[in-house]
Amino acid sequence: MAKKSTLNINDLSTWTIPVVVIFVVAIIAIIGYLIKMFLVDDVTKQIHGIDTKIIKQEQTYAKNQEIIALLPHIRKEVSELLIVRDEAKKFLPTEVSMPALIDNVYLAARDNGIVFDKFTPEKDIDTEFYTIKPIALSAEVGYESMASFIEQVTTLKRIMNVQSVSFDAKQTTDQEAPRSANDPLEMTAQLRTYIFKDDEHIDPKKK
Numbered sequence: 001m002a003k004k005s006t007l008n009i010n011d012l013s014t015w016t017i018p019v020v021v022i023f024v025v026a027i028i029a030i031i032g033y034l035i036k037m038f039l040v041d042d043v044t045k046q047i048h049g050i051d052t053k054i055i056k057q058e059q060t061y062a063k064n065q066e067i068i069a070l071l072p073h074i075r076k077e078v079s080e081l082l083i084v085r086d087e088a089k090k091f092l093p094t095e096v097s098m099p100a101l102i103d104n105v106y107l108a109a110r111d112n113g114i115v116f117d118k119f120t121p122e123k124d125i126d127t128e129f130y131t132i133k134p135i136a137l138s139a140e141v142g143y144e145s146m147a148s149f150i151e152q153v154t155t156l157k158r159i160m161n162v163q164s165v166s167f168d169a170k171q172t173t174d175q176e177a178p179r180s181a182n183d184p185l186e187m188t189a190q191l192r193t194y195i196f197k198d199d200e201h202i203d204p205k206k207k
Helices: 017-089 098-111 143-154
Strands: 116-121 130-142 160-169 184-196
Touching (some): 098 130, 130 143, 143 160, 143 184
Antiparallel strands (some): 116 130, 130 184, 160 184
């Protein structure tokens, strides 16, 4: 009777060839899996991360190149805008020129026979780039004289606006007397001029 073979895990001589082959394949598979998990996957992730950074850097570089290419055009536009701004500032009074401007308003009123009952500066109105200087006006004046005065004021080199104008007809004792176009009216109005703020006076948070 033939001796029955037994497989002893601790004795390789008892292993059959198929068992040895299966064992070797299993060991190779386990080693391959461990290499992939701890080495290949980690390196792959690193390579992917580096590739992503390279793509972002290339995109940033391309964007910067576009901006650099536009710089000469932007500089030219800024220079042109500065010239336009400086020209526009000539039409806005400064704190120094305000007294002369008020004198011009008085002269315009005198030229049209107007004597103000009230000529009072009011509280400044601040905006981002300029300050509004309002002046309250009141006078007894004919409509034609007032129209001529407003036209003269608005044609001054410095910007002056007359707004909130209202007229009240002055009551007369003779109801039947015909009224002329320049009969006195009670006029109230607000004169406004604008002072440009220099860069150092502009709130940096609003820039």
